[in-house]
Amino acid sequence: MDQPYVIGIDIGGTNTVFGIVDKRGQILRSGAIKTGRHEDVGDYLDELAQALNDILKDPFSKDTIRGIGVGAPNGNYFSGSIEFAPNLPWKGVIPFAQMLEERIGIPVALTNDANAAAIGEMTYGAARGMKDFIEITLGTGVGSGIVVNGQLVYGHDGFAGELGHVIMRRNNGRLCGCGRNGCLEAYTSATGVARTAREILDLNPDTPTLLRNIPVEDITSKDVYDAAVTGDEVAISIFNFTGNILGEAFADFVAFSSPEAIILFGGLAKAGDFILKPTKESMEKNLLKIFKNKVKILFSGLKEDDAAVLGASALGWEV
Known part of the structure; x- marks a missing residue:
């Protein structure tokens, strides 16, 4: 039977999104x-399998699905396992692809969530036509997909591209979800920005800001962002702090792969x-001279949910 569709699944720290995708990327x-x-x-897998069965209704059926591609934190392309993901509730090594395949009866392939986003970007988004770029995912954590000469970099064990866990502050660095201190993720993820806000509010108790209208832990x-849009100086300083660290990291990333963007x-x-302005300024300030004014910083060309789903779905054609 003709199998004109695949399923893409993106597992995030908060939500799991999925979709049926055709050969045109719709x-x-x-x-x-x-x-x-x-x-x-x-x-969790029981609920996911049920949710997938709910969308596999006319004109779609399991017989029309070529395969399922999954993007997940710490997803190992070679083994199909999620391994020691700090931002997921399940610890250790999870043979995820095998467990889902047993429940749904469709072949499953799995990769790192940021790699899936990079595949989607290269196929449908801002990286179309590029052979060398780095995708940085700024969500609950910080992930990366590194593309060199048109190929995703997996490394010998499938885990290349953990740029969110490059250590940016070696002295008194923040504790990261991975158990180490000072990782980029601890500062420049969405949760890292919230931590910065709490620290700045605590250190500057007399400085007025709209953020004081919100319980600090919330x-x-x-x-x-909402406060920054109104011109709130404390909120803008939080983004400046975040962008400064992100730009420092980008300057180092450029040194090893010389990406176009x-x-x-x-x-x-x-x-x-x-976030873009302080990041770009910090990156340019810290770049080697040979790289200055050569590397673009761009926003994704795809809607947030679609990029990772489309990228993950690309794996479904290969299983």
Whole structure:
């Protein structure tokens, strides 16, 4: 039977989104579930399988699906396992592709979520026509997909591209979800921005800011953005702090792969110039002279949910 469709699944720290995709890259039917609802991965997979069955209705059926591609934090392309993902509720090594395939009866392939976003960007988004670029995902964590000469870099074990866990502050660095201190993710993820907000408010108790209208433990990166839009100086300083560290990291990333562009994807990228301007200034300040004014920083050319779903779905054609 002709199998003109694949399914793409993006597992985020908060939500899991999925869709049925055709050969032109059109998402024809989609859905979502909460990632952290179940501490037991088996219960989560049962809910995911049921949600997939719910969208596999006329004119779609399992017989029309070539394969399923999954993008997940710490997803290992070679083994099909999610391994020691700090931002997911399930610990250790999870043979995810095998477990999902057993429940749904369709072949499953899996890769890192940021790699999936990079594939989607290269096929349908801002990286079309590029052979050398880095996709940076700024969400609950910080991930990366590195493309060199048109090929994703996986490394010998499938885990190349953990740029969110490059250590940016070696002395008294923040504790990261991975268990180490000073990682880029601890500062420039959406959760890192919220941590910065709490620190700045604590250190400057007399400085007026709209952020004081929110219980300090409830502040999110979106709250910081909403305040920055009004001209709130504290909120703008939070983005400047974040962009400064992100730019330092980008200058180092450029040194090892000389990308044409670094593409920002994920929730924090919605902050627009508040994050782009300080990041670009910091990167240029810290670049080697041979790289100055050569590397673009771009926002993803795809809607946030679509990029990772489309990228993951590309794996479905190969299983």
